[in-house]
Amino acid sequence: MKLLHFERLAMAVTFLLLFVFTSTLQAQVTLSATGSGTAYDLIASKGFGNENPDCKHPSFGPHVTQAFDNTLGKYVFVFHSHATADDDRCTNEDRTRMEIKGGDGSNAEMQHTQGQTAYYRWKFKLDAGFIPSSRFTHIFQIKAIDGDAGAPLMTITPRAGNPQKIQIIHSSGEGSGSLGTVKEADLAPFKGNWVEAYVKYKSSDGSAGTFEITLTRVSDGAVLLSYSNSSLDMWREGASYNRPKWGVYRGKDDVLRDEQVRFNDFCISESSASLCPSSIGSNPGNPGSVNLSPQHDAYVRDGSNAGTAFGSTDAANLVTKLAPAGQTGNNRETYLSFDLSAVTGTITGATLKVNGHTQDSRDANIVVGAFAVSTTNWTESALTWNNKPASAASALATATVTDATARYYNWNITSYIQSEKAAGRTKVSFVLKNQQETQGQLLWNSKETGSNAPQLNITTAAARQETTTTIPAIITSGLTSFPNPFRNNSTISFTLDKPAHTNLAVFDITGKQVAVLMNGMLTAGSHNAQFNANHLPSGVYTLKLLYNGKTITRKLLKE
Structure with missing residues (x-):
């Protein structure tokens, strides 16, 4: 009986140790906004530190807030x-910093010692009018703690220029061993x-380190950037560990x-990438996706071939080229x-995808613009x-054709597809034009x-x-706009029966x-507001009026 009791006790201890050990291995740290409390408190509760410019700009209040996002x-x-108005923690006036980070006091999952592999996943959104600094702008960093902890090991860096870039x-x-822009x-x-x-990435010295990154657009699952390297230096001399940093850090x-x-x-x-799974494809709103084939596709050529319809004579190919001097x-x-x-349905994303490559080895990293064409017949x-x-x-968007390996760009x-669809147009047309001279051609697949x-x-x-229930009692007159449709300005009117x-918005x-x-x-x-949409x-x-969480909306159409 004593032996049986000992065996049961041993089994229980073994099970407990296994449970603890497994739980330790299967750990992860997550952080998502909730809309309640302050953002700083929520961030701190998950073990993240923050570096903010509040001391320089106290009148604004916390430099991280929470907001409801209609897309997500x-x-x-x-x-x-x-x-x-901001600076870097009242120490550096030539830059601004608002970042959250792992570090002292953080969960061990956020402190990556030598030889450990870390997995990160998160979402970010730059404003449509975002302007990178001509000096530096980092929205993500991997930083060493202690030792040679100056420059970050890796950054995601929007870069000023024409066109603007995002760099790893x-x-x-x-x-030695810095690779620079990879x-x-x-x-x-x-x-x-x-x-x-x-x-x-794996935090290891010399060639033992690894790094991979994939940036994917949420709306349509399009991979906007990917890179991997199985042999690079991801450790600094004298470091205690590596840590992640997210935010906006930019030179003034x-x-x-x-x-x-x-x-x-x-x-x-x-522990595993599976503990930080992708959520693309599981967003609310029952998203759908459709791939449309071209109704028509063809290339044109100037000079002695300006009257040739290559859509008939060379239907299997599409070509772009901006010829240098001497190639008339x-x-x-x-x-x-x-x-x-x-x-x-409501269009949430639209991507033009064309498979192509360079023809001449002298040509690399060629920028190609996609331009709207109003004539569709x-x-x-x-x-x-x-x-x-x-x-x-001007181009709606650009893509950079890197080399002779055929791939989709x-x-x-x-925005253009949304506006065309909203205006009631059912056909769209585009032209691809090289934005720099090439020795050879850029060759693209056609539908043939x-x-x-x-x-x-x-x-x-x-x-x-759309909500069709009675307007909340506080609003005694409906939300109206005039004119609607409008060209540049519309007057918005409504009435409140008490303050x-x-x-x-x-x-x-x-x-x-x-x-x-x-x-x-x-x-x-009664109240009036002017909406200037020049x-x-x-x-x-969508015009939206909110009171105590109650909402009334109206559609506006700008012609």
């Missing part, structure tokens, strides 16, 4: 960075879009503006048109350089090639039901707030 359908963190930058510190992509597809970031210069960068859904693990008659442009009549069998329709003056044209044809990928969410704190078709018309305590009676594109907007 939940509360998110808003990191505020002011171009001149590596530094090995004081020793990967870059155009910044345009990131602006105004939620992006899910995934990072995996004259081009900066006040920014609001959104973050959410942080997850950190040292070698310019080529590619036209594509699509039919949107089958697309239903052309046909590939008749299109020539001489009769090609005119395009817009993506142009984010969401047989595989990897061009496509317009559109994601949609089911249209939300109330009221918020009146305008949102675009993606749910992004584009204007706040009123926000504060209003007296009883700077906004044509399309459908």
Whole structure:
């Protein structure tokens, strides 16, 4: 009996140890906004530290707040960075910093010692008008603690330029082995879009370190940037551990503006990527996706071939080229048109995808712009350089063709497709133009090639039901706007039967707030507000009036 009792006790202890050991291995740290309490308290409760400019700019209050995001359908963190009013913790006036981080006092899962592998996943959104510093702007860092802890080991860095870029930058510190910019992509597809970031790295010295990163647009699952290296220095001499940092850290210069960068859904693990799973495809709103094939696609060529319809004579190919001096008659442009009549629901994303590559080894990293074409009744069998329709003056988006390896390149044209659909147009047309000279051609697959044809990928969410119940009692007259439709300005009117704190705002078709018309305590009676939309594109907007959590909305149409 004593032996049986001992065996049972041993089994219980073994089970308890196994449970504790397993639980330790399967740990992760998560942080998401809740909308309640202060953002700083919530961040601290999860073991994150923060470095903020509050001491320099106390009148603003906390530089991280929480806001409801209509695209994700939940509360998110808003990191505020002011171009001149902020600095770096009252120590460095030439830069601004608002970051959260792992460090002393953090969970062990946020302190990665030598030889450990870390997995991160989070979401971020740069504003559509985001302006990077011409010096530096970091929105993510991997930093060493102690020892050679100066420059970060890795950063995600939006970079000023024409076009603006987003870069992945590596530094090995004081020793040799820094790789600098290891990967870059155009910044345009990131602006105004939620992006899910995934990072995996091993904190090891010399060639034993590893790093991989994937940045994926949430709306349509398009991979905007990816990079991996299985042999690079991810450890600093004298370091105690590595840690992550997220936020807005930028050098001051004259081009900066006040920014609001959104973050959410942080997850950190040292056990498995499965503990920080992707949420793309599981967002609210019953999203759908459709890939449209071109109605017509063809290229045109100038010079002696300006009257040739290559859509008939060379249908299997699409070509772009901006010819250098001495190559007369070698310019080529590619036209594509699509039919949107089958697309239903609220458009949340639109990506033009064309498979292509460089022809000449002397050509690399060639920027190609996708331009809107208002004329959509052309046909590939008749299109020539001489009769090609005119395009817009500036590109909707750009993509960089890197080398001779054929792959899909993506142009984010969401805003344009939304505005065209809202205006009732069912066909769209584009032209691809090289933005720099090349020795050879850029070759693209057409719909007649047989595989990897061009496509317009559109994601949609089911249209939300408009509330038709009685307007809350506080509002005695309905929310009205005149004129509607309007061109540049509309007058918004409503009446309150007693004083109330009221918020009146305008949102675009993606749910992004584009204007706040009123926000504060209003007296009883009639109220008017002016909505000036000169700077906004044509399309459908939502007017939203809030009181004590009650909401009334109206649709506005800018022509």
